[in-house]
Amino acid sequence: MSGIVCALRGGPASQPTINRAVSLAKETALPLFFLYVVNLEFLDRTASSRTHTISKEMAQMGEFILLTAQTKAEAQGITAQGIIRHGNVTEEITALCHEVGADYLVMGQPQIQKDDNVFTAVLHQAFVAQIEAQTGAKVVLAEEA
Amino acid sequence: MPDSLRFPLSITLLVVIGLLLAVPWHNARGQAPETTLLITGAVYDSQDQPVADALVSLHEANNDEALTETLTQPNGRYSLTLPETIPNQLTVWVEREHFQPEIVRLDTDAMQSLHAGQPIVLPVTILQRQITASFWIATLIFIGMLALIAFGKLHNTLAALLGMSAVFAVSYLGRPLSEELFIFTFRGALHYVDWNVIFLIMGMMIVIAVVERTGVFQWLAFAAYRLSKGRIWLLVIILMAVTGVASAALDNVTTMLLMTPITVQIALALGINPLALLIPEVMASNVAGISTLIGTPTNILIGSYAGLSFNDFLTNLTPGVLLAMLGLILYTQFVYRQELRANKANGVSALMVEKLAERAQITEPDHLKKAGIIGAFMLILFVAGEAIHLVPAVTAIMGATALLVWIRPDIEEMIEAVDWTTLVFFIGLFVVVGAVQEVGLISIIADGIGNLVGSNLLLAVLVVTWFSALLSTVIANIPFTAAMLPVVGYLTATIPGAQSNVLFYCLSVGSAMGGNGSLIGASANMVTAGIAERAGYAISYAYFFKKGFPALLITVSLATLWLIFHFL
Incomplete structure (x- = not known):
């Protein structure tokens, strides 16, 4: 198998990532997989025991986010698959790359944030190196709009 | 159990428990009237709030040895039972951690009433606060807990548990070193938990x-x-x-x-x-x-x-x-x-x-x-x-x-759902x-x-x-x-x-x-x-x-x- 994995969070910041993934799919004719990871760590300090409550709702929200990306790809002639995973963002991206034998992994540009987001600059670089080493997939960073 | 029976059973359970709880059980056991000669009174703090668990003791003049003693109730009231032989001079001592002790000398009229076999009611005793080391320690623990929660350094629950443990540690481990480090006992702490x-x-x-x-x-x-x-x-x-x-x-x-x-x-x-x-x-x-x-x-x-x-x-x-x-x-x-x-x-x-x-x-x-x-x-x-x-x-x-x-x-799921x-x-x-x-x-x-x-x-x-x-x-x-x-x-x-x-x-x-x-x-x-x-x-x-x-x-x-x- 081969393909392009595009990890999404949604919102305006994801639009360049979607665009880059779609254009890459057109260039390479590889299958495109949009990935949304349901990660509920943000509830750890406020409502840690409530993760069971909203796991399903968060997955449905993720489906909508993927649907917007899929619709956009469809409009450009690319049929993309949407995949929902639950758990740690890094681990799930890695796992999907393994599963589909990804040639490319399309991600957003890192944003420096104060929180423990996986996409902080240092972690991003380490993550890129890790993914490329583990899967052989080339990491493509989408330019900001 | 058939589903059709569960509803009436649930409602019956609800109503029966409600009725049982509504029965004034505290009246079921009658209390014998108290006939012993008493000194009664109340202990309040400077804000007119009742002081519970204050030790109230009766002494002959300034003798350290108590003739009788009791603790104040949650409403601050106390009743002291008099000894059979009533001395000529009596004092009531009121002591409580975190307050300055008070000594009340019974005046001549009060003593005459007691010797005549009449119970007396003492004026309300006002205790003044005493700032000790425990005041500052408890305050620091409280502020520390708030800070940990506000800055997200610890989960709220962990911060509260840490604060609670610190309070007990100071009370129990600190007391042998100094009485001033005592805050409250475990039993006393439970009084503050609103069940x-x-x-x-x-x-x-x-x-x-x-x-x-x-x-x-x-x-x-x-x-x-x-x-x-x-x-x-x-x-x-x-x-x-x-x-x-x-x-x-x-x-x-x-x-x-x-x-x-x-x-x-x-x-x-x-x-x-x-x-x-x-x-x-x-x-x-x-x-x-x-x-x-x-x-x-x-x-x-x-x-x-x-x-x-x-x-x-x-x-x-x-x-x-x-x-x-x-x-x-x-x-x-x-x-x-x-x-x-x-x-x-x-x-x-x-x-x-x-x-x-x-x-x-x-x-x-x-x-x-x-x-x-x-x-x-x-x-x-x-x-x-x-x-x-x-x-x-x-x-x-x-x-x-x-x-x-x-x-x-699934009862396990329901219990897990409780936060x-x-x-x-x-x-x-x-x-x-x-x-x-x-x-x-x-x-x-x-x-x-x-x-x-x-x-x-x-x-x-x-x-x-x-x-x-x-x-x-x-x-x-x-x-x-x-x-x-x-x-x-x-x-x-x-x-x-x-x-x-x-x-x-x-x-x-x-x-x-x-x-x-x-x-x-x-x-x-x-x-x-x-x-x-x-x-x-x-x-x-x-x-x-x-x-x-x-x-x-x-x-x-x-x-x-x-x-x-x-x-x-």
């Missing part, structure tokens, strides 16, 4: 766990969408109303946990920024939650402490909440006017709307129906229970049990707040506010409301409210006209509506921001403050006006 609050929250959590799995929130949100017919300005009003009602009946965090994902989906389907719907929703949740006793943890704390019933909140606070909601709706319509005036035809995704409609199904209609019936009975008991002294905690536990018996869910971390947080919090109350910090704060407002009730209303609202923007409102309760209790007891409990309603308004002033002001805000961020719509501190602080000013002002109009 009414714990059981009420636990019972409601079980009921909520059943309701939240029925899909009713998704159904309601989609119904709001359909009702609005695509008019976004109307959609946001309906969503605010739905969220407000749900927050008054359940708790704010659960409401926003369930409303946020579906709201994001509706916004994506309509092609609008989800924050235009989410921010008004969470602000409505913070405002409307206080219209009932069970709507917010702070109301549960206040209601239990001040003895305010479900009806009290409904009659005294709900009109003010409606007024504040009206102001909030107008404000949100103005502040999000660009998003709300968007042409619906521009961004609606037919595919997504179709998916929304598919998902907007009641997934467990049978459970929802049963929860509705039990909920209605609970509401009746909440409202009518006051007449038979049925405390809300008992209603909540009875309702939860009846619901579990009737629908027979034990929150319950443990409350226990730890009660102990730490009890520690600062025990050592006198709360009294000092109460004195300070008392001196500031004097006997001016209007000023007290303004100070309590706005002090609570502004502080709730930076301090977690639950520990803040727990600490403020004795302060407000003191002001209520001392300010003429405050006996209507108006200041407790001020605390409720301030601590809940103050949550709109900042992102960290309420747990519901944090939960909403967390979910929105997972959808790619981050809510920054600055963004929330910009939208939320004016909402705080508007809603708290309107609620304050209502309180002044209603009570003064």
Whole structure:
């Protein structure tokens, strides 16, 4: 198998990532997989025991986010698959790359944030190196709009 | 058991338990009249609050050896039994940790009465506070706990547990080194734990766990969408109303946990920024939650402490909440006017709307129906229970049990659904707040506010409301409210006209509506921001403050006006 994995969070910041993934799919004719990871760590300090409550709702929200990306790809002639995973963002991206034998992994540009987001600059670089080493997939960073 | 029998059994169980609890058992065992010769009296602190567990002993003159001794009751009263032989001179010693000891010499008239075989009532003994090392240690522990919670360095529950452990460690390990390090015993600490609050929250959590799995929130949100017919300005009003009602009946965090994902989906389907719907929703949740006793943890704390019933909140606070909601709706319509005036035809995704409609199904209609019936009975008991002294905690536990018996869910799942971390947080919090109350910090704060407002009730209303609202923007409102309760209790007891409990309603308004002033002001805000961020719509501190602080000013002002109009 081969393909392009595009990890999404949604919102305006994801639009360049979607665009880059779609254009890459057109260039390479590889299958495109949009990935949304349901990660509920943000509830750890406020409502840690409530993760069971909203796991399903968060997955449905993720489906909508993927649907917007899929619709956009469809409009450009690319049929993309949407995949929902639950758990740690890094681990799930890695796992999907393994599963589909990804040639490319399309991600957003890192944003420096104060929180423990996986996409902080240092972690991003380490993550890129890790993914490329583990899967052989080339990491493509989408330019900001 | 056949399903048809479960309903009558559940209702019977509910009613029987209610009746059993309503029976005045304390009268069942008659008490023999006391005929022993007594010296009675009461011990109060400088704020006219009864002092419990003070050691009161009777001495001959200044002899250290006590002839007899007793402890004061929670109402501060004591009764000393006299020895058979009454000496010519008697003194009553009153001792209590964290207070200066007092010695009362019985005057000639009192001694003559005693020798004549007549019991006497001594004037109230006022104990003055004594600031010791334990005062500073307990204060530091309390501030440390608040700081850990405010800066997110530890989970709330862990911070409260750490504070509680520190209080006990100082009390038990420090006492052998110095008596001044003693704060209170484990038994003394338990007196500060409000079990009414714990059981009420636990019972409601079980009921909520059943309701939240029925899909009713998704159904309601989609119904709001359909009702609005695509008019976004109307959609946001309906969503605010739905969220407000749900927050008054359940708790704010659960409401926003369930409303946020579906709201994001509706916004994506309509092609609008989800924050235009989410921010008004969470602000409505913070405002409307206080219209009932069970709507917010702070109301549960206040209601239990001040003895305010479900009806009290409904009659005294709900009109003010409606007024504040009206102001909030107008404000949100103005502040999000660009998003709300968007042409619906521009961004609606037919595919997504179709998916929304598919998902907007009641997934467990049978459970929802049963929860509705039990909920209605609970509401009746909440409202009518006051007449038979049925405390809300008992209603909540009875309702939860009846619901579990009737629908027979997986009991393990239901028990897991109880937010034990929150319950443990409350226990730890009660102990730490009890520690600062025990050592006198709360009294000092109460004195300070008392001196500031004097006997001016209007000023007290303004100070309590706005002090609570502004502080709730930076301090977690639950520990803040727990600490403020004795302060407000003191002001209520001392300010003429405050006996209507108006200041407790001020605390409720301030601590809940103050949550709109900042992102960290309420747990519901944090939960909403967390979910929105997972959808790619981050809510920054600055963004929330910009939208939320004016909402705080508007809603708290309107609620304050209502309180002044209603009570003064």
